[in-house]
Amino acid sequence: MIAVAVTLMLGALLLGYGVQAQIAGEAARTALRAEQIALATKEELKKGALLFVPVYGNICRQRWIDNATWTIRDGEDVICDEAASWTVNTKPMDQSVAQRMSALRGGFHVGAKPAD
Structure with missing residues (x-):
């Protein structure tokens, strides 16, 4: 009975290690792809x-x-x-004064009123 429990525990540990290694490998590949895209975009x-x-x-x-x-x-x-x-398929930008003011207002965050 103890041998079965040890075998199951060892199997669970090996499975966890395999999953972690797979996730780490995928994260490394994703980071490499992101770096390659960033370098190409920079160029x-x-x-x-x-x-x-x-x-x-x-x-x-x-x-x-x-x-x-x-x-x-x-x-x-x-x-x-x-x-x-x-430029044929691009949508023209709204450059009106109202649109510009709205964009400027959107850049400021109105926080909570300070305590008295």
Whole structure:
């Protein structure tokens, strides 16, 4: 009877260790993936495109900015409609005064009234 109890206890300990090892391994893989995504995003944010739109016409001038060094490289002439096509499906932002004031008010937290 004691042997069965010891065997069950040992089995439970081994099962717990296996579950803990699996959870720790998954957490390590998730952290590694998050770090890789952060590094890729950081690299993407270092460079960006500037699009200079003319007052008249449909030919824009594209330039490239390196945010790490703040250097701007000359690009090429592009058709404005094609270069700005990513904005077709974006919702325009509300830039009204009321919306801006609402956003500013939302940034402040009104706490409890101080005790007298």
